[in-house]
Amino acid sequence: MKKFFNKMFTFCLWFLFLGSFGFAGGGYFLLFAVVPFEEWLVQKGLTQPEIDQMLKIAVVGWVLFGFFVSILFYIYFLRKRRKIAGIVTICMVLLAIYVYDQFMKTESALISFSQGEIEQSGERFTFGPYPDIKMLEKLKDDGYEGVITLLSTTLPFENELLEEEIENGQKIGLNVHSFPMLPWVGDNTDSLNGIKDLITSNEGKYYIHCYLGKHRVDIVKQLMTSVTGQVFEQRASIFPSDFERGDVFLFQDGKIILGPYPTEEEWSILIRNQVKEIVSLLPPESPKLDELYQIAEGSNIKIHAIQHDDLSINHLLEVKEYVLELKEKVYITDFKTSSTILALETMLRRKETPFIEQRLPERVKDIGQRIGGWGVVGPPLTEKEWGELKNSGVKTVIYLSTKDSPLDSSLREMIDSFGFHFIQYKIKNENDYRAMYEIAKDIWKHQGSMYLFSTLDMKSMTEILQGMYYGIDEARFESPKPVTIIERDILMGNTISSIEWEEFILKIGIQKIIFLYAASIHGEDILKDHEEKAKTYGVSFEVIPLFENYREKLYEEIKLTMGIKYIVIPPQMEREIEEVLTDY
Amino acid sequence: MKLKHFIKILCVVVTLLFLTPFTIWVFQKSLLLNIVVINKTVPQNDYREHLGLFWILHHRKIVNAENHKLYDIKEDYYGYNPEELTGEKKLIIPDDIDLIYVADTYGVYEEDFRGNIRGERSEKLYGGLTFYEWNRIMHAKTLDNTLVVEFNTIQSPTDISVRRIVEQNLSIKWTGWIGRYFSNMQSEEVPIWLIENYEEQTKKDWSFKGEGIAFVHESDKVVVLDKKDINGAIQFKWTKEGKEHYEVNSNSTYTYWFDMVIPQDEMTVEAQFEIPLTNSGVKTLNAHQIQSKFPAILRNPEENMYYFAGDYADVRHHYFSKWVLPKSFYRLMAILNKGDRFFWDVYIPVMTQIFEDSYKTRSISNEKIF
Numbered sequence: 011m012k013k014f015f016n017k018m019f020t021f022c023l024w025f026l027f028l029g030s031f032g033f034a035g036g037g038y039f040l041l042f043a044v045v046p047f048e049e050w051l052v053q054k055g056l057t058q059p060e061i062d063q064m065l066k067i068a069v070v071g072w073v074l075f076g077f078f079v080s081i082l083f084y085i086y087f088l089r090k091r092r093k094i095a096g097i098v099t100i101c102m103v104l105l106a107i108y109v110y111d112q113f114m115k116t117e118s119a120l121i122s123f124s125q126g127e128i129e130q131s132g133e134r135f136t137f138g139p140y141p142d143i144k145m146l147e148k149l150k151d152d153g154y155e156g157v158i159t160l161l162s163t164t165l166p167f168e169n170e171l172l173e174e175e176i177e178n179g180q181k182i183g184l185n186v187h188s189f190p191m192l193p194w195v196g197d198n199t200d201s202l203n204g205i206k207d208l209i210t211s212n213e214g215k216y217y218i219h220c221y222l223g224k225h226r227v228d229i230v231k232q233l234m235t236s237v238t239g240q241v242f243e244q245r246a247s248i249f250p251s252d253f254e255r256g257d258v259f260l261f262q263d264g265k266i267i268l269g270p271y272p273t274e275e276e277w278s279i280l281i282r283n284q285v286k287e288i289v290s291l292l293p294p295e296s297p298k299l300d301e302l303y304q305i306a307e308g309s310n311i312k313i314h315a316i317q318h319d320d321l322s323i324n325h326l327l328e329v330k331e332y333v334l335e336l337k338e339k340v341y342i343t344d345f346k347t348s349s350t351i352l353a354l355e356t357m358l359r360r361k362e363t364p365f366i367e368q369r370l371p372e373r374v375k376d377i378g379q380r381i382g383g384w385g386v387v388g389p390p391l392t393e394k395e396w397g398e399l400k401n402s403g404v405k406t407v408i409y410l411s412t413k414d415s416p417l418d419s420s421l422r423e424m425i426d427s428f429g430f431h432f433i434q435y436k437i438k439n440e441n442d443y444r445a446m447y448e449i450a451k452d453i454w455k456h457q458g459s460m461y462l463f464s465t466l467d468m469k470s471m472t473e474i475l476q477g478m479y480y481g482i483d484e485a486r487f488e489s490p491k492p493v494t495i496i497e498r499d500i501l502m503g504n505t506i507s508s509i510e511w512e513e514f515i516l517k518i519g520i521q522k523i524i525f526l527y528a529a530s531i532h533g534e535d536i537l538k539d540h541e542e543k544a545k546t547y548g549v550s551f552e553v554i555p556l557f558e559n560y561r562e563k564l565y566e567e568i569k570l571t572m573g574i575k576y577i578v579i580p581p582q583m584e585r586e587i588e589e590v591l592t593d594y
Numbered sequence: 595m596k597l598k599h600f601i602k603i604l605c606v607v608v609t610l611l612f613l614t615p616f617t618i619w620v621f622q623k624s625l626l627l628n629i630v631v632i633n634k635t636v637p638q639n640d641y642r643e644h645l646g647l648f649w650i651l652h653h654r655k656i657v658n659a660e661n662h663k664l665y666d667i668k669e670d671y672y673g674y675n676p677e678e679l680t681g682e683k684k685l686i687i688p689d690d691i692d693l694i695y696v697a698d699t700y701g702v703y704e705e706d707f708r709g710n711i712r713g714e715r716s717e718k719l720y721g722g723l724t725f726y727e728w729n730r731i732m733h734a735k736t737l738d739n740t741l742v743v744e745f746n747t748i749q750s751p752t753d754i755s756v757r758r759i760v761e762q763n764l765s766i767k768w769t770g771w772i773g774r775y776f777s778n779m780q781s782e783e784v785p786i787w788l789i790e791n792y793e794e795q796t797k798k799d800w801s802f803k804g805e806g807i808a809f810v811h812e813s814d815k816v817v818v819l820d821k822k823d824i825n826g827a828i829q830f831k832w833t834k835e836g837k838e839h840y841e842v843n844s845n846s847t848y849t850y851w852f853d854m855v856i857p858q859d860e861m862t863v864e865a866q867f868e869i870p871l872t873n874s875g876v877k878t879l880n881a882h883q884i885q886s887k888f889p890a891i892l893r894n895p896e897e898n899m900y901y902f903a904g905d906y907a908d909v910r911h912h913y914f915s916k917w918v919l920p921k922s923f924y925r926l927m928a929i930l931n932k933g934d935r936f937f938w939d940v941y942i943p944v945m946t947q948i949f950e951d952s953y954k955t956r957s958i959s960n961e962k963i964f
Contacts (some may be wrong), residue, residue, distance in 0.1 A: 046658035255616050530725075555733060558684055558726045582755055583725070 011112070028080040030106040032073070065398050085316060110408045117143060128436050134209075135234060136217045137227045140171060142176045155214025157187030160226045163190045192228045201306045202233050209234070228282040248560045249283060249569070250276075250496045250594050251481065256347025261358045266333050267341045270357055271298055278594045281309050286338035289329055290315040291350060293300060298345065314562055318378075321350055323363060330357045345530055348382065356383035357570070365459040369402035371395035374461075379472045382480060385453070387462045387472045390421065396428050405430045405458030413463050431457070432505070440467050443516040448548060449475045450519060470517065477519025478573045490514045491574075494584065496591045500568065501583075502577040505536055511543050521573030522550040526587065527558060531580040538577070556583065615917035619655065624692035625953045626659040629689050631671040633697040634721050637706030641667050641678045643698040644808075645936050646909040650945045653915040658954075659692070674702045674720050681720030685727045687734040692952045696702055696743045697907050699723040699752060715787045722751040726742075727761055729797035738959050744902040745772070745853045750812065751771050756834055764901055765894060771884060773809040773854045775827045779820075784808070790932065792816040807869065809884055817882045823875030826838060828852070829868040830890055830940060836864030839893070840947045844925070852904040854888045865891040865940075867903070891944065898955075900948065906941045 047068060055108050087095035141157065143148065149157065159175055161168040172188060176272035186207055189201035209216065220226035249256055255270030264283070270294065272280060288306060292299055294317040306313045314337035316334065318325060333340050342552030343351050349367045356364035367375075371391060379390035391399060399407075406428040410416050416435060425432055433456065437445040453460065453475070462471065477482070489495075491504035491514045506515060506523075515523070523544055525539055526532035537553065550571070554563045568575055614639050629651070633644045641648070648667040650656075658662055674681045683703070687694065701721010705714050748757040761767055767901065776784055779802035789800040790885055804821040807828065811817075811882050827847040837843065848867060857863060869886045879886055892901040910933050921943075928938035 421665050528725075529735075530729050530763055554728065556729050557733075558724075568833075582759065 015222065017593045018041070018057075020084075022083050023099055024080060024088055024331065027083055027102055030099070030102040031083075032076040032078060034102060034105040034108070035076065036072060043068070045414065049508060050368060051404040051410075055516055056483070056579050065301070076253065084233075088272070090234050096273055097369055099372075102439060115480075123296045126398075128361070129180045134213070134215050135472070136215075138217065138229065140218050140219055140221055141175070141217065143182070146175075146178050146184055147182050149217050150184045153215060153216055154184065155212065156187055157218050157219040158187050158189060158230075160189060160191040160201070160218070160220040160230065162189075162192050162194070163237065167413045169435065171221070191220065198229070202230070205230060206235060213490065216574055229278070231285060232281070236249055246565055247282065247593050248565050248591060250279065250592075251499050253347075257480070257498065258353070259359070260348075260356050260569060265339055266358065267339070267342060268351055268358065269341070270351070271343050271345045272336065275306055280341055281311075282594075284339055284425060286343045287312040287314060287336060287340045289333060289340055289342040290317075291321060291342065291344040292330070293317070294321050296345065313529070323353070323366070326354050326357060328349070331355060333358075352383035354383075356411070362458055365403040367402075369398065370399040371402075376398065379468075379476075381472075384459045385462065385475065386460075387475070390463050390465065393424055396424060400428045400430065404430070404457055404461045406433060406454075406456050406460040408432075408453065408460055408462045409434045410462060410466060412463035412466065430461075432570070437466075438469060443502075443512050444547065445472065446474050447478075447516040447519065450478045451548065454479070474519035478521050480572075481517075481574055490517065494588060496588065499574050500577065500591060501574060502579050505532070505578055506540060506543070506576075508543075511547050511549075515549055515576065516547060519574060520549065520576045522552065522567070522575050523578060524567050524575055525551065526556050526564070526576045526583070527553050528580040611705040615919050618918040619916045624655045624662070625655050625656045625949065626662070627949065627952055627956065628659045628688055628690055629665065629670075629693045629695065630685075630691055630734075631657070631665075631695045631697060632673060632685065632699065633671050634673040634674050634681065635700045635702065636671075637702045638952040639668070641671075642840065642908055642910075642913075643672055643905070644695075644907050645905040645912065645943055647695060647697060647945065649909065649913060649915045650949070652916075653942075653948060654949055656949055659690070660688070661912065662725045671697075676702075678774040685730045685788060687730055688733075691722060691734050691739050692956050693740045693742065693949070694734065694739075695907075696723070696731070696747050698746055698905070700746045700749075712784075716910065718751055723747055723756055723760070724751070725756050725759070727758060728763075732763060735897075735899075737896075738955055740898045740900070740948060740955075742900045742902065742948065744906055744959045745851065745904050749853060753878070764892075764899060765860040766855045766892065766901055767858070769856060769885075769888075769944045771809050772851060773807055774851045775805070775807050775849045777805050777827075779803060779818075788816060792818060809882070815880065817884065819869070819871075819875050819878060823872055823878055825870040825872060828866060829870060830866050830936065831868055831886060833855065834862050834890060835862050835893075839864060842904075842940075842943050842944050846928075846936050848890070848904060848936050848940075849933075850908060850936075851853050851907045852890070854885065855892070855901065857889055857905055858893050860894050861889075861892045861901070862895060863889045863891075864893050865889075898951075905938070906944075909937050 027567075031046060035283060038269070040508065047064075063465070083095065083098070087098060136154075141331055146157065157179065159172060161175070163172065172190075176186045176188070189204045191198045191201050205218075218227055218230055237579060249258070249260060249264060249267070251260075253270050253276050254273050258267060258269035260267055267280075267283075267285065288302065289309055290299070290302060290313060290391075292302070292315070299315070304312070316325060316329060331582075333342060333466045342351075342354065353364040359382075362384065367383075370378065370386065371394075373391070374386055374388045378386045380386055386404070407425050409432070411417060411434060412438065414588040422432070435449045435452075437449070450471070453462075462468065462475075464471075482495070483502075484495060487495065489501075491503060491506075491510050493501045495501055501520075514520075521542070525537065525540055541553075543553060550570070552559050552567055556568065564577075577587070577591075620646045630834075631644055631647065633641075635643045644667070648665060652667045655664070658670070668677075672685050699722060702719045703716045703721075704719060705716035731741065733738070743760070743764060748760045749772060752760075760926070769963040779800075784800075788808055788810060791810070792798075792800055792808075795816060802820055803817060805824065805827070806821055807819040807824060811818075827849050830846040830848045832840075832842060832845060832930050852867060866887055867890045869879070871886050876886070888903070889901075890903050892903070893899070911931065924942055927937045931938065
C-alpha cells in the first residue's frame with residue numbers, strides 16, 4: 011500500500027512539474043523566443059503561411075522539449091533527490107502562477123500597447139477594451155444601463171476575465187450581459203441575436219467590449235447599424251493584399267475585392283470591412299460551398315454563385331458587369347488566386363480582355379513569365395508559335411533591344427503578318443533600369459494583352475513590370491537595400507541614398523514612394539532631395555506628415571495605388587508603423 | 595482760498611500721476627504676434643504654469659496677429675482644460691507662427707484633483723509630450739520663428755524615444771537629474787515621494803531642517819544638500835553672451851524646480867545656475883558626479899531656439915499687468931515679492947527681449963520688397 015502511495019506521489023509530482031514547466035516556460039518561450047523568432051522570419055521575407063508553419067514546428071518542439079525535460083527531472087531528481095525535486099516543483103508552480111497572473115493583467119504594458127481606444131458613438135453606445143472595476147464604477151456613475159461583454163468562455167484567459175467582470179458588476183450594481191463571441195468567424199449567430207434583442211428591448215446606454223476592443227466590437231457595430239439605423243464610426247483599417255491562398259486585389263476604392271477563398275480569420279476581415287455580397291467562382295463540387303453558404307447566412311451576406319466547371323471569358327465578363335452594377339461592397343472569390351482571378355483582375359483593372367492561358371504556345375507556358383492576366387515575357391517565337399500567340403488573344407508584341415541587337419527584318423515581317431500591333435523599345439544595356447522603368451510605365455498605356463520578347467536577358471524587365479503592377483515575389487525577393495516587407499506590394503525602410511534610386515527603386519519597379527515625413531527627424535533638405543530625385547526618375551511621390559492623423563491618409567494612398575509602394579519611415583517609428591500597416 | 599485751489603490742483607496731479615501708467619498702457623502700440631503656448635500641466639484653473647508668460651503678453655500688449663485681441667490665459671493654449679476636465683490631443687499650429695512656447699508637458703494626475711498638497715504620485719490622466727506633437731512643432735519651426743522650451747518637457751512622463759529626438763533637435767542632453775531648492779526642508783512643499791524615496795534609499799529619516807537642495811535622478815535616486823552643505827539659494831548668473839543679448843546686469847536667485855542639461859556646440863549658454871557650496875556640499879556633489887554649475891538659459895542663435903532649465907513661467911501670484919513704468923519698478927517688485935523674485939528679475943527682461951526679437955523678424959518678413 012505504501013509503495014502504491016509512493017508511486018502515486020511520484021507520478022503527481024512529475025505531472026505537476028510537467029504541467030507547470032510547460033505553462034510557465036511556455037509563457038516565457040512565447041514572449042522571448044516565439045515573438046522574436048516570428049519578427050526575424052518576417053524580416054527574412056517569409057510569407058505568412060510559411061511563418062505559421064515554422065511557428066507550429068516551434069510549438070511542437072517546445073512540447074517535446076517539455077517532455078524531455080520532465081523525463082530528465084524524473085531520472086535525476088524524482089528518483090534520487092526527492093527533496094530537491096519537491097522544491098523545484100514548487101518553484102515551477104509559483105512561476106506558472108506568476109505567468110498566469112501577468113496574462114490576466116489587462117493593464118500590463120504588452121496588452122495596453124495592442125488595446126483599442128474607447129470610442130463613444132452617439133448617446134447610447136460606447137465601444138472599447140476590457141473594463142477594470144474603476145472603469146465599471148465610472149460607467150455606473152455616468153448612467154450606463156449595462157455592459158455588453160463579448161469575451162469568449164472557450165478561451166481560458168477570457169473566461170477568467172469574464173468571471174471577474176461579472177463579479178465586479180455585481181459588486182457595484184451594474185448589469186454585465188455576456189454574449190460570447192470568438193475572435194474569428196465562429197458560430198456567433200446566437201450572441202448577435204441576443205445583443206439585438208437586448209438593445210431593442212430598452213433605450214439604455216451600453217458599454218460594448220471584447221478583449222482589445224478592436225475586432226469583435228467592429229462586427230457588433232455593423233449589427234447595431236442594421237438594428238438602430240445609426241451609422242457607427244468604423245476603426246480605420248487596411249485591407250491585406252495577400253490572403254493565405256493568394257493575392258487579393260481592390261478596385262473602385264475598395265468597393266470590389268477580388269481574391270481567394272478566405273480562411274476563418276480572413277472571413278472576419280471581410281465582415282469588418284462590411285462586405286455585403288460574395289460572388290463565388292467555386293466549382294459546383296467544391297466542398298467549400300456549403301461552408302460559404304453557412305457563413306454568409308450567419309453574417310447577413312448575400313451569395314451570388316457562378317457554378318461552372320470551366321469558366322469562359324464570357325462568364326467572367328458577366329461577373330464583371332454584375333459587380334460593377336452593385337452598390338454595396340462585394341468580394342469575388344475562387345479557391346485560389348488562379349488564372350481565373352488574374353483574368354478577372356485584368357478585366358476590372360485594364361478594362362480589357364485577358365489572354366487565354368491554355369492557348370499560349372507550349373514554350374511560353376513553360377518558360378514565359380506572366381504579368382497578371384495581360385502580359386507575358388518570353389523568348390522569340392517560331393512562325394507557328396506566333397500564330398498560337400495570336401490565337402490566345404495577345405494583341406501587342408513588344409521587342410526590347412539595344413543598339414547592337416536590331417530586330418531581324420524577316421522576323422518583323424512575320425510578326426506583322428499575324429496582325430499584331432508592334433512596338434520596339436531601345437535600352438542601353440540589360441542594367442539600364444532607368445529606361446526599363448520608363449518602358450514599364452509606358453507599356454500600361456498600350457491596348458490589349460501583350461507579349462514582350464528580346465534576345466537580351468529579360469530578368470530585370472520582368473522584375474520591374476511585376477513590381478510596378480503587382481508586387482514582389484516574397485519567397486524569392488532579395489532586396490538590394492535593407493527593408494521590411496509588409497506585404498507583396500508594401501515595403502518600408504529608411505531614406506533612399508543616391509545609388510539606391512536606380513539600384514533599388516527603379517530596379518524592383520516601385521510604383522510609388524510614400525514619405526512619412528517627421529520634421530523632427532528627417533529635416534526639410536532630405537525631403538526636398540527625395541522630391542527632386544523622384545521627379546528626375548519619374549517615380550510617383552507622396553508626402554504624409556507624421557501627425558496624429560497619418561494613419562488614415564496612409565491607408566488611402568495605399569488603397570489607391572497598384573504595385574509596390576515603398577514607405578520611407580523614421581527608424582524610431584518602425585514598430586508602430588508596422589502595426590498600423592498590418593492592422594487588418 | 596489759495597490753499598483750497600492748491601489742494602485741488604494737487605489732487606488732480608496726483609490722480610493724473612496715478613493714472614498715467616495705466617493710460618500709457620492703453621495708448622501703447624500693440625505688438626502683433628502669432629504665438630502658440632503648450633501647457634499640459636493645468637490641474638487647477640489658476641493656470642500657474644503659464645501665468646508668468648501671459649502676464650508679459652498682456653504687459654507688453656502683445657496681441658494675436660489674426661484677431662488683434664489680447665491672448666486669453668484660459669483659452670489660448672494647448673493642453674489640459676481644468677474646467678472641462680479634458681486634454682487636447684491635436685496640436686494645431688498656424689502656418690505664419692512667430693513663436694512656439696512649450697511651458698510644461700508634465701500633465702495632470704488623479705491626486706491633483708484632491709489638492710495634492712504633499713505632491714503624492716498618482717495615476718496619470720493626461721500628459722507627456724507625444725511624438726506627433728513634437729513633430730508638429732518641428733514642422734512649424736523655421737528660421738523665421740522662435741521656439742522656447744521650458745522644463746518640464748522632456749522628463750517623465752514623456753517617452754524616452756521622444757526625449758531623445760527633442761534632445762537632438764535642441765542640441766542638448768539631459769543628465770537625468772532634476773532638483774529644487776527648499777527654504778524649509780520640513781515644509782509641505784517637499785513632495786512626499788521625495789521623502790519616501792530618500793528614506794527608502796538611505797534607511798534614514800528625513801530629519802533635515804532649514805534650507806536645502808534636493809536632487810532627483812530619473813532612476814529615482816535622491817541626493818540631498820543640507821543647510822550645512824550650502825550657503826543659500828541657487829544663484830542665477832548671466833554670462834557675457836546673456837548680458838549682451840538681454841541688456842541686464844543684476845544676477846538673481848532661483849528657488850523652484852530645475853533640470854541639468856549639457857549643451858552641444860550649437861547652443862550658447864546665456865545664463866547659468868551656481869550652487870553656493872560649502873566644503874561638505876562639494877564632497878557630496880562630487881560623490882554623485884553632480885555639477886555645481888549648469889546652464890540656466892540656452893540659446894541657439896542660428897535656429898532661434900531657447901531652452902530654459904527651470905519652471906520660469908510658473909508664478910505664484912496673479913499680478914495686475916496693464917501698466918507702463920520704468921524698468922526699475924521691476925526691481926522694486928522683486929524686492930517686495932521674494933517668492934517671485936526670479937520672475938521680476940530675470941523672466942520679464944528675457945521674454946520681453948525674445949518677443950521684441952520675434953516682432954522684428956516678423957516685421958522684416960512682412961516688409962514689402964516692391
